[in-house]
Structures are given as C-alpha cells and as structure tokens.
Amino acid sequence: xxxxxxxxxDYTVGWICALPKEQTAAIAMxxxxxxxxxxxxxxxxxxxxGSINNHNIVITCLPTGKIGTVSAxxxxxxxxxxxxxxxxxxxxxxxxxxxxxxxLGDIVVGTPIGPYPGVVQWDMGKEGExxxxxxxxxxxxxxxxxxxxxxxxxxHELGDSKMSAYVNEMVSNYPLLASKYLRSESLxxxxxxxxxxxxxxxxxxxxxxxxxAYSAEEEEEEExxxxxxxxxxxxxxERKPRDMRVHYGLIASGNSVVKSATFxxxxxxxxxxxxxxxxMEAAGLMDNFPCLVIRGICDYADSHKNKAWQEHAAAxxxxxxxxxxxxxxxxxxxxxxxxxxxxxxxxxxISEAVSAVKENVTSTKNYLDKKEDIDILNWVxxxxxxxxxxxxxxxxxxxxxxxxxxxxxxxxxxxxxxxTFFCPGIPGAGKTVLTSIVIEDLEKRFHNETxxxxxxxxxxxxxxxxxxxxxxxxxxxxxxxxxxPSLPRNLxxxxxxxxxxxxxxxLAEIYEVLETVALQxxxxxxxxxxxxxxxxxxxxxxxxxxxxxxxxxSTGANVFATSRIIEEIIDQFRGSISIEIRAREDDxxxxxxxxxxxxxxxxANRSDLQDEVINSLTKAVDGMYVK
Numbered sequence: 001x002x003x004x005x006x007x008x009x010d011y012t013v014g015w016i017c018a019l020p021k022e023q024t025a026a027i028a029m030x031x032x033x034x035x036x037x038x039x040x041x042x043x044x045x046x047x048x049x050g051s052i053n054n055h056n057i058v059i060t061c062l063p064t065g066k067i068g069t070v071s072a073x074x075x076x077x078x079x080x081x082x083x084x085x086x087x088x089x090x091x092x093x094x095x096x097x098x099x100x101x102x103x104l105g106d107i108v109v110g111t112p113i114g115p116y117p118g119v120v121q122w123d124m125g126k127e128g129e130x131x132x133x134x135x136x137x138x139x140x141x142x143x144x145x146x147x148x149x150x151x152x153x154x155x156h157e158l159g160d161s162k163m164s165a166y167v168n169e170m171v172s173n174y175p176l177l178a179s180k181y182l183r184s185e186s187l188x189x190x191x192x193x194x195x196x197x198x199x200x201x202x203x204x205x206x207x208x209x210x211x212x213a214y215s216a217e218e219e220e221e222e223e224x225x226x227x228x229x230x231x232x233x234x235x236x237x238e239r240k241p242r243d244m245r246v247h248y249g250l251i252a253s254g255n256s257v258v259k260s261a262t263f264x265x266x267x268x269x270x271x272x273x274x275x276x277x278x279x280m281e282a283a284g285l286m287d288n289f290p291c292l293v294i295r296g297i298c299d300y301a302d303s304h305k306n307k308a309w310q311e312h313a314a315a316x317x318x319x320x321x322x323x324x325x326x327x328x329x330x331x332x333x334x335x336x337x338x339x340x341x342x343x344x345x346x347x348x349x350i351s352e353a354v355s356a357v358k359e360n361v362t363s364t365k366n367y368l369d370k371k372e373d374i375d376i377l378n379w380v381x382x383x384x385x386x387x388x389x390x391x392x393x394x395x396x397x398x399x400x401x402x403x404x405x406x407x408x409x410x411x412x413x414x415x416x417x418x419x420t421f422f423c424p425g426i427p428g429a430g431k432t433v434l435t436s437i438v439i440e441d442l443e444k445r446f447h448n449e450t451x452x453x454x455x456x457x458x459x460x461x462x463x464x465x466x467x468x469x470x471x472x473x474x475x476x477x478x479x480x481x482x483x484x485p486s487l488p489r490n491l492x493x494x495x496x497x498x499x500x501x502x503x504x505x506x507l508a509e510i511y512e513v514l515e516t517v518a519l520q521x522x523x524x525x526x527x528x529x530x531x532x533x534x535x536x537x538x539x540x541x542x543x544x545x546x547x548x549x550x551x552x553x554s555t556g557a558n559v560f561a562t563s564r565i566i567e568e569i570i571d572q573f574r575g576s577i578s579i580e581i582r583a584r585e586d587d588x589x590x591x592x593x594x595x596x597x598x599x600x601x602x603x604a605n606r607s608d609l610q611d612e613v614i615n616s617l618t619k620a621v622d623g624m625y626v627k
Contacts, residue, residue: 070556096301425581
C-alpha cells in the first residue's frame with residue numbers, strides 16, 4: 001500500500017458500493033492504494049483510498065445489513081462532508097435484469113431517456129404487486145460523466161474495450177479472487193419463463209403474489225446459494241449465446257428486493273419500457289449526490305434469484321467504472337463544482353422557495369390551510385399535542401436538560417438513521433420535560449429541512465381510554481402529513497372510503513398511509529413520552545410499539561422513548577441506546593434558583609438562607625423533581 005502523504009482535499013471521485021463483494025471488486029481495480037486518513041467525528045463511514053488513471057478515489061460501502069435508499073443517502077452525505085473536494089460519484093455494484101435483452105453478466109448504466117433521468121424511484125405498499133408507485137427520480141448524472149459515457153460507447157462500438165483486461169489484471173494482482181470473480185463454466189445464464197416458479201428439493205415455491213418483493217433484511221434471510229437443479233429446464237427461455245454487452249437506459253430503484261417475474265414484468269411495464277434493471281440504493285442519492293449508477297446484472301429479479309453471479313457481475317461493473325474514468329482527464333474534473341457546493345446550493349434554493357411561499361401566501365399560516373385539508377386532518381384525529389408541548393416547555397427552567405442534548409448518546413442517535421434512544425427513569429425524575437426539550441431541539445435543528453419530519457405523542461394515564469393504538473398512530477400520521485406541501489392521495493382515499501359510512505380506519509390502514517408518507521422523508525424522528533402510561537388492556541402498548549418498530553425498519557426512522565422503570569417495557573428496548581433519567585444536581589439547583597421568589601420573604605431576602613434551603617433540598621430530592 002502506498003503511503004504518500006495526502007489530504008482529504010486531494011480526493012475528487014467518490015465510489016459507493018452497497019455490498020462488501022462490490023467493495024472488494026472496487027478496491028481490486030485501483031491502480032494504487034493509499035494509506036488511510038483519520039476518521040472525522042460523527043462520520044460513521046469507513047473508506048478505502050487510492051487512484052485510477054491519475055484520479056484520486058474514495059471508496060466506501062454501506063454498513064453490513066443496512067442496504068437500501070436511506071442508508072445510501074446517509075453514506076453519501078457523510079462522504080461529501082468528509083472529502084469536500086469530491087466532484088461526483090459512481091454508484092457501482094450489482095442489480096437484477098428486467099428486459100429480455102439484458103442478460104447475466106451484462107452491464108446497465110443509468111442514463112437519461114426522454115424526460116426521465118437515469119434512475120426512477122418506486123415504492124411498494126403492503127399489498128403486493130398491484131400496489132406500487134413511481135415516487136421520484138434521481139437528478140441527471142453530471143454532464144462530464146455523460147460525455148465520458150458517450151466517448152466510451154464509441155470506443156466499444158469500434159471494438160476497443162478494456163473491461164476483460166481489467167478483470168484479468170484484477171485477479172492477477174489478487175489471485176484469491178479468481179475462483180469467484182472470473183467467469184467460470186459453472187456460471188450458467190438461464191432465464192426461466194415468467195410464469196414458472198422456482199423449485200427446491202422438487203418442491204415448488206409459493207406463488208408470485210406471496211413473494212413479490214422483500215425488504216433488505218428479509219433478503220439477507222431468504223436468499224442463499226440455492227441452484228435451479230430441480231427446476232424444469234423445458235421452461236427455460238431459449239436464446240442464442242452471445243458476449244457480454246453494455247446497456248444504457250433507466251434503472252428502477254426502491255426499498256424492496258424484487259423476487260417475482262410477474263411483479264418484475266409489471267414493474268417494467270408500468271414504469272416504462274426503457275427500464276432495464278432494478279436495484280435498491282440509487283434513489284437514496286436523489287438530490288444529494290451528483291453521480292452515475294453502474295450495475296452488473298447478477299439475476300433476473302425472479303424466484304430463481306441466487307448469488308452465483310454476484311461476484312463476477314460486481315467485477316464487470318467495477319471494470320466498466322475504471323474504463324469510464326480513463327475517458328476523463330484530471331484537469332476536466334478540477335473545473336467541476338464540488339458535490340458539497342451542489343448540495344448546499346440545493347438546500348439554499350429550497351430555503352429561498354420556502355421563504356417566498358411564506359411571504360407571498362400571507363392568507364395562510366402553513367401549507368395546509370385549505371379547509372378540505374384541515375377537515376381531513378381533523379378527521380384523522382382531532383387531538384393536537386402542540387398545546388401539551390408548549391405547556392411542558394413552560395415548566396422548564398432555562399439551561400436544564402442541556403446535558404442530555406450534549407451527551408454522546410444523543411449525538412450518536414441524532415446523526416445516524418434507524419437508531420432507538422430509550423430513557424427510563426423513576427417517577428418525578430423530569431422525563432416529560434426532557435422529552436419536550438428533545439422535541440424543541442429537533443424542531444429547531446431541522447426547521448428549514450422540508451424533508452425531515454418530527455412527530456411525537458405524550459401518553460397520559462388520565463386519557464388511557466382515548467390512547468388506543470389507532471389514535472396514537474393517527475396522531476403521528478397527522479403530524480407527519482402536516483409537514484407536507486399537500487395531503488397525500490392515499491390519505492384522501494382513506495377518508496373518502498370511511499367518511500360516507502361513518503366508519504373508522506383500521507390500524508393496518510393507518511399504518512400503510514403513515515409508511516407511505518414517511519418514505520418520502522429523508523429523516524423521520526418519532527418521540528414517545530411515558531410509555532408506562534399507555535394502556536395495556538387489549539395489548540394497546542404492545543400493538544403500538546410493534547407498529548413503531550415496523551415503521552422504523554421500513555423507513556429508517558429514529559425513535560426516542562421514555563418510561564418508568566418497568567421490566568416489560570425495558571425488554572422491548574434491549575440493545576437500544578439508553579440513559580436512565582434522574583434529576584441531576586445542577587439541574588435541580590437551576591430549578592430551585594428560578595423559584596426563590598416563591599419562598600417566604602424572610603428567606604427570599606437572605607442569600608445565606610437561600611443557599612441553605614437549596615443545598616438541603618438538593619440532597620433530599622434523591623433524583624426527583626417531585627415528591
């Protein structure tokens with residue numbers, strides 16, 4: 001490994017992988033490796049540094065088990081902040097082929113087609129193949145990269161491709177990679193007819209409607225090294241052998257793994273015939289990271305999906321990325337704006353647009369001041385927790401609770417998606433006021449970030465009958481929707497379905513709408529105070545927490561919760577970030593100093609008596625504000 005001294009400002013290309021095997025291929029493509037640099041505070045990425053064709057490259061991989069759009073967005077943002085001179089990125093790895101002309105071992109490069117940029121985002125609800133929608137699209141790749149793509153396409157048409165040479169050079173430098181990353185006779189390119197379902201041990205798998213798509217976690221559990229030895233070879237699509245090809249067009253990106261040919265074909269039809277490939281991370285870079293997406297095809301996104309082709313497909317994708325970088329001169333990159341500048345400009349533009357709306361639409365207090373929207377939100381649930389939040393904040397003595405906001409636990413929780421922070425404590429320790437402090441901090445911190453939502457509930461034993469799982473989840477839904485520029489279509493549909501019949505939506509219906517809205521946010525913070533005061537009759541608390549944890553799993557939400565020290569509740573939060581809440585001495589002193597005026601005048605006028613009272617009470621309260 002080369003040890004030439006370099007700084008973070010020397011690196012201009014970011015290379016992001018979703019899986020360790022993709023990162024292995026990327027690192028093996030480097031012409032030269034560089035020594036690691038010290039990690040920055042609050043940067044949870046790990047980096048491999050090196051160079052290709054005189055370009056200094058930063059390679060990073062999503063955390064193990066954290067694939068998907070949310071994780072990709074977090075990794076890209078931290079990379080741009082850690083290496084401020086990065087001009088653009090390459091998202092390089094594997095994907096599933098959709099169109100018939102795309103075969104295993106081919107390369108798909110996400111490039112604009114007509115009005116659509118290189119990547120289209122889609123999301124799916126809980127009901128399977130008939131319930132998915134296009135929810136967004138990645139910005140066009142940088143012009144510099146698209147120009148390099150055009151030059152490389154010409155070189156390939158002239159018969160001058162270096163990809164095979166790069167793969168052979170890779171295994172020459174790293175012989176242990178040869179068995180998996182080189183094309184071998186064991187790698188058969190077999191595509192079965194869409195209606196034929198995979199068989200294992202001569203047992204047919206469930207029907208496509210049962211296995212349309214899987215979450216990232218389910219994919220890790222379900223997918224193994226199983227082959228198609230028991231599948232009926234008469235159901236194979238007959239095709240003439242051909243060499244590897246590179247395809248250019250649209251890539252579909254979503255948070256689910258597609259494992260059904262029926263679903264795959266419907267997805268391709270509904271998103272447009274130019275969609276060539278499906279994957280799980282590129283949409284997470286939307287509006288955050290100017291980049292090009294390159295995918296090696298390792299399966300056909302059907303029930304026959306296995307891992308046999310993944311390493312070879314990853315190697316080919318990495319080889320294409322290396323050859324592409326050879327079409328760009330370092331001097332060309334130097335003239336480009338940095339990815340950080342592009343991101344900051346977008347955020348500034350959003351802020352200006354929001355300000356303009358606030359100035360021009362003087363007749364409204366927020367985006368949703370249309371009567372029909374307000375009526376629907378009040379139908380969802382009439383309760384607002386805002387007055388409670390204001391009341392609890394008024395009880396706060398200035399400066400108290402800052403220790404929690406400054407703690408390493410809180411900083412770790414707020415900076416990384418899908419984290420849970422649990423704060424148990426004895427009665428009267430100030431948990432609810434601390435909750436209001438956390439909410440206030442989040443709302444101030446993300447005030448100008450329209451893609452971040454903060455939603456909270458204060459449980460109260462006096463209102464247990466009203467705090468059903470449906471009502472608690474509805475309260476969170478109402479708050480998240482209020483941060484939107486308009487009501488989501490599926491919420492209006494839910495209202496229309498029930499309003500005429502005077503019925504109320506089920507917990508599953510409320511959850512589905514909340515999940516859809518939450519997936520449109522880059523960050524979601526859910527705060528729950530006093531879980532011990534949530535009723536246990538009818539498994540209310542259990543159902544509510546189950547829904548919250550499911551939502552966190554699918555959307556990457558951050559969860560903050562408080563409770564009295566009850567073993568049943570503590571068990572639900574095993575493995576989470578946790579701090580026991582007790583009234584701290586410095587907070588108690590601030591609290592008492594702020595109430596000196598309420599003491600009898602003979603004490604209020606004598607500082608020595610005040611100190612004696614404060615010292616005595618501080619020792620007596622034993623971690624409680626209230627006794």
